[in-house]
Amino acid sequence: MNEIVSTITHYVKQKLENEGSGHDWHHIERVVQHAEVIAKAEGANDFICIVAALVHDLADDKIASTEAEGLKEVERLLEDVNREDREHIIEIISSISFKGGNRPPVTTLEAQVVQDADRLDAIGAIGIARTLVYAGAKGDLIYDPSITVRDNMTPEAYRSGQSTAINHFYEKLLHLKELMNTAKGKELAQQRHEFMEQFLDQFHDEWAGRK
Numbered sequence: 001m002n003e004i005v006s007t008i009t010h011y012v013k014q015k016l017e018n019e020g021s022g023h024d025w026h027h028i029e030r031v032v033q034h035a036e037v038i039a040k041a042e043g044a045n046d047f048i049c050i051v052a053a054l055v056h057d058l059a060d061d062k063i064a065s066t067e068a069e070g071l072k073e074v075e076r077l078l079e080d081v082n083r084e085d086r087e088h089i090i091e092i093i094s095s096i097s098f099k100g101g102n103r104p105p106v107t108t109l110e111a112q113v114v115q116d117a118d119r120l121d122a123i124g125a126i127g128i129a130r131t132l133v134y135a136g137a138k139g140d141l142i143y144d145p146s147i148t149v150r151d152n153m154t155p156e157a158y159r160s161g162q163s164t165a166i167n168h169f170y171e172k173l174l175h176l177k178e179l180m181n182t183a184k185g186k187e188l189a190q191q192r193h194e195f196m197e198q199f200l201d202q203f204h205d206e207w208a209g210r211k
């Protein structure tokens with residue numbers, strides 16, 4: 001492994017090892033793995049994709065005290081990366097988060113790859129598990145039919161408004177397949193998407209006493 005990548009890997013690993021908000025080190029490892037696969041298929045710059053995947057959650061407001069502080073930390077961490085690549089990586093991590101959905105599409109191929117890699121880890125069996133853990137940590141219910149599904153949320157409403165674990169599938173996760181940027185990302189999302197649909201069908205059948 002390239003020395004810069006190895007230093008950054010160590011830093012991120014020790015920082016996120018015990019993170020409990022669904023952004024733990026294993027999430028990062030999976031996103032790096034997806035990013036490598038997609039970058040290869042799409043002909044993207046793999047160094048940029050791997051490093052951006054490694055640092056993509058460090059500026060998240062659940063991990064850093066503020067997004068600006070988090071971005072400063074990433075800049076320090078990337079001091080040995082050449083300026084052009086560093087600016088590109090910072091640009092990627094500032095632009096890929098979902099935050100309610102009303103965000104402009106990302107522009108560079110590498111940003112598309114990392115966003116797809118992060119989104120893949122939000123769907124499928126892993127996505128279901130992360131959603132349940134996140135909802136539990138936030139104090140949300142598994143499901144409550146009286147709480148309606150929201151659309152077109154502001155970032156604030158997305159973060160702090162009332163929701164349930166099951167509503168999160170309709171508010172975000174079921175949209176991700178269509179939002180994938182790359183052909184490889186779309187291909188990998190398909191089966192994970194179908195698995196979530198099966199889970200929701202079964203959930204509603206059990207809830208209604210049909211199964």
Ligand code: ADP
Nearest residue numbers: 022097098099122130131134135163164165168
């Ligand atoms: P993003 O910033 O891309 O929206 P998050 O950092 O908010 O993603 O999400 C971390 C994980 O928790 C993801 O798997 C996401 O789908 C899930 N998650 C986010 N918000 C909620 C929520 N309100 N209820 C349940 N799961 C959530």
Ligand code: NI
Nearest residue numbers: 027056057118
């Ligand atoms: Ni992430």
